[in-house]
Amino acid sequence: MLSKFSINYFSRKLKTMNKILLTIMISLCSLHTFADGYINENGMIFISSSDPDESPWKDHPKCIPVLQNGESPKTWYVQYTYLDNTPLTSTYLTTQKPSTQPVECEHQIHFPDHMQGTGIFESFYPNGKPRSLIEYTDGIYNGKINFWFANGLKEQESNVSNGISHGEYRIWHPNGQLALSMGYKEGMQNGMKQRWYENGEPWSYARFENDKIVGELKQWYRNGKLERLGAYRDGVRHGTYKSWYDNGQPEVVLNYQAGKIIDAQCWTASNQAIATKNCIAQFSAED
Known part of the structure; x- marks a missing residue:
């Protein structure tokens, strides 16, 4: 499988930021990211490849939602489970009632639309290992965001404050080698942005101040x-x-x-x- 997409993270408008961030997290974590690609200084283009035979979703497992009425009208507590009743997701509150028909699990592992309340959203691979842990407040990303590969190794981690990226953002290769390290301050890139190949050799570095690259850029x-x-x-x-x-x-x-x-x-x-x-x-x- 060959997938190509650009990462262009955050704007200052909260609604736009949330949509972009959601798209990024879904895209990154639906793939085994090998961090092949090209840095164009102000953004990142990933060209990620994975062997379909190694995908945790290769057998297209089906899942069903477990529903319970919420305290308010037209709200529901939802948890998706595999057909053997093991969890695909944690329980969350939503204003969007899902169909009760079985669906492909891979399509339901992302941060849900119309999320309500405050808590932690989790999802799990078919082997039971964690896929994601996302903290949220009033349905908005707020706190730690973590993803793992199906082999149990960390895939990426970041921190978000009220929907805006703030702090260190890191991505790893499936072999455990750090692939990307960068920092954000109130949604803008700040500090060193460094990338490494899967063997640990450097790929690129550049420094950012208030979302603008400054000083030396170097790429190998x-x-x-x-x-x-x-x-x-x-x-x-x-x-x-x-x-x-x-x-x-x-x-x-x-x-x-x-x-x-x-x-x-x-x-x-x-x-x-x-x-x-x-x-x-x-x-x-x-x-």
């Missing part, structure tokens, strides 16, 4: 050779920016002034020089 290929090296000021490229092919041969040397290319040199993979005009046109669309 899997073979350990440097891929990109550049400087940023207030979220835009400023100064010299270089990139290399995976054999170590130079690809481009760009000089920026406040985000605008003022000089450029490019080479093909066969080390042939590219006209300056074409070089600038090729890279001007990059951030």
Whole structure:
């Protein structure tokens, strides 16, 4: 299975933030994330792959909801269980009454819509191991958010305050190696953003202040050779920016002034020089 999606986390508007965060958490944790992909400085594009034969949902297990009327009209306490009565989810309060027909369990493991009240939402894999633990207040993410792989190892963890990401955010590879570490302050990226390959070798690092990249960005290929090296000021490229092919041969040397290319040199993979005009046109669309 090959899945490609971008992570563009948080806005300052709470409703938008909640929708984006929910989408991210669902997407990330529905896949075995191997953290292959490309960092475009201001966001992340993951290209994640997994073997369908190793999916915990490969047999398409079915689940059913256990319902109980809530204290208020048109509210229900709901818990989804596997057909052997082991829990898929913890019990939660909702204003959306689900169908009582069996459904695929994989479709019901996400943080429910129309959640009410305050508590902890949990979900579990078919093997009984935990999949998620999400703290919420008045139906909104608030507190710790944790996900695990089906093998029991941690997949990701973060902290959210009233629907806004705040604090450290981390993702792991399925083998237990840390894949991503970054920080948020009131929904904006702050501090170092670092990524590693599954063997522990560095992939990239950059520093953010108030959601803007500042200072040096550095990125490596899997073979350990440097891929990109550049400087940023207030979220835009400023100064010299270089990139290399995976054999170590130079690809481009760009000089920026406040985000605008003022000089450029490019080479093909066969080390042939590219006209300056074409070089600038090729890279001007990059951030």
